[in-house]
Amino acid sequence: xxxxxxxxxxxxxxxxxxxxxxxxxxxTTLFFALTVVLVFAFGLVREGTPVGDVSAAILWIATAFSxxxxxxxxxxxxxxxxxxxxxMLAPADRPAIYAGKLAGMLLLMALVEMVxxxxxxxxxxAPILGHPVHLAALLLAGTTxxxxxxxxxxxxxxxxxxxxxxxxxxxxxxxxxVMIAGxxxxxxxxxxxxxxALARFWIALxxxxxxxxxxxxxxxxxxxxxx
Amino acid sequence: xxxxxxIELALAGAMLAVxxxxxxxxxxxxxxxxxxxxxYFHMPAAWLFLLAAIIAGTASxxxxxxxxxxxxxxxxxxxxxxxxxxxxxxxxxxxxxRKAWGIWWVWDARLTSSLILWMIFxxxxxxxxxxxxxxxxxxxxxxxxxxxxxxxxxxSVNVWRTLHPQTSVVPTLPVQMGGPLWFCxxxxxxxxxxxLGMRARLERQRVRIEDLYLAEDxx
Numbered sequence: 001x002x003x004x005x006x007x008x009x010x011x012x013x014x015x016x017x018x019x020x021x022x023x024x025x026x027x028t029t030l031f032f033a034l035t036v037v038l039v040f041a042f043g044l045v046r047e048g049t050p051v052g053d054v055s056a057a058i059l060w061i062a063t064a065f066s067x068x069x070x071x072x073x074x075x076x077x078x079x080x081x082x083x084x085x086x087x088m089l090a091p092a093d094r095p096a097i098y099a100g101k102l103a104g105m106l107l108l109m110a111l112v113e114m115v116x117x118x119x120x121x122x123x124x125x126a127p128i129l130g131h132p133v134h135l136a137a138l139l140l141a142g143t144t145x146x147x148x149x150x151x152x153x154x155x156x157x158x159x160x161x162x163x164x165x166x167x168x169x170x171x172x173x174x175x176x177x178v179m180i181a182g183x184x185x186x187x188x189x190x191x192x193x194x195x196x197a198l199a200r201f202w203i204a205l206x207x208x209x210x211x212x213x214x215x216x217x218x219x220x221x222x223x224x225x226x227x
Numbered sequence: 228x229x230x231x232x233x234i235e236l237a238l239a240g241a242m243l244a245v246x247x248x249x250x251x252x253x254x255x256x257x258x259x260x261x262x263x264x265x266x267y268f269h270m271p272a273a274w275l276f277l278l279a280a281i282i283a284g285t286a287s288x289x290x291x292x293x294x295x296x297x298x299x300x301x302x303x304x305x306x307x308x309x310x311x312x313x314x315x316x317x318x319x320x321x322x323x324x325r326k327a328w329g330i331w332w333v334w335d336a337r338l339t340s341s342l343i344l345w346m347i348f349x350x351x352x353x354x355x356x357x358x359x360x361x362x363x364x365x366x367x368x369x370x371x372x373x374x375x376x377x378x379x380x381x382x383s384v385n386v387w388r389t390l391h392p393q394t395s396v397v398p399t400l401p402v403q404m405g406g407p408l409w410f411c412x413x414x415x416x417x418x419x420x421x422x423l424g425m426r427a428r429l430e431r432q433r434v435r436i437e438d439l440y441l442a443e444d445x446x
Contacts, residue, residue: 156368223364
């Protein structure tokens with residue numbers, strides 16, 4: 001068990017170090033997220049006020065889109081120098097490698113969300129500071145679910161043909177519950193009279209989803225990554 | 228084609244050929260009238276769609292964790308059937324809904340879960356077709372995740388209002404309606420069995436030929 005966390009930490013540290021030197025994924029993903037929100041703003045904001053309660057949906061769509069981009073880039077980098085194979089050859093537990101990759105992805109997406117949330121609040125007049133704890137819990141649980149499935153699929157697709165288009169095709173249908181729960185939960189917090197009980201229901205559903213899919217992913221990572 | 232497949236196909240063909248008369252002879256439903264008759268094809272298709280999805284997910288899990296290569300053929304065959312029966316379900320459903328509810332589509336729990344499950348298997352087939360080498364394992368992961376996903380989709384959509392008629396109505400149907408329904412279910416099921424067996428066999432033979440080619444290349 002101690003080994004598991006050590007390996008996972010080493011993978012996270014390696015990813016962070018590579019990223020800190022180039023800033024490639026962070027900078028491109030952040031800018032992409034910004035562009036997505038702006039495109040939505042041009043389409044959905046009329047005379048200074050957004051059409052309907054769209055802010056929750058935009059926050060989650062932007063998160064999913066930029067998450068997909070980040071997943072693709074992160075593993076593309078591992079493929080170019082064949083470093084993923086090197087990682088797989090290392091005498092370490094495969095699930096620990098997956099856990100490290102997932103943690104790195106979560107850190108990256110958390111960073112993107114820290115920019116996205118204020119931006120959505122600003123452009124779509126969403127009350128982001130109304131229930132900060134609930135909102136943070138929703139984002140954390142939702143992002144974990146999305147990244148848990150995404151990290152496994154992106155890792156599997158490294159060797160596949162047409163992986164760029166395959167990742168969203170495979171990932172979005174599977175993460176439909178995350179999107180529904182995230183958007184509905186956030187909308188419950190953003191509406192005129194916030195419904196905290198409903199938001200808590202969605203957080204619980206997301207946590208349950210996380211538990212099931214992280215377990216499944218840890219379990220499947222070994223057989224799918226074996227050549 | 229094995230002997231069993233031939234018998235299944237012949238029986239299914241004969242039963243489906245007479246099915247229109249049997250459905251025609253069944254009494255009209257009190258409130259929906261003629262429209263309700265689509266249900267004799269809709270429900271068997273929907274059941275087999277779910278059955279195919281369960282077979283694909285289970286076979287994929289056995290392929291991944293049990294290292295049973297034959298299971299991949301079963302998973303692929305079942306996934307293709309899930310897409311076919313899914314289309315039948317998703318086309319006949321809205322046709323009925325247009326008349327019964329007045330709209331083609333609602334974001335109800337059953338409808339949405341069926342649509343997403345269907346999309347998962349279309350994605351699976353796309354992956355198998357265009358994923359290149361190693362797509363069998365990736366597909367197995369996808370099918371496994373897809374199946375595990377169904378309860379989550381169902382619960383998450385169920386928080387919105389549910390319109391779909393409950394299946395608990397089936398045992399309470401009068402004989403004149405229950406009879407044709409079970410007749411159609413049997414016909415569809417036989418067709419399903421024949422197609423599943425044939426497709427899985429085809430896939431096993433394809434894998435064997437591939438292995439023979441590889442063996443010859445090495446020799």
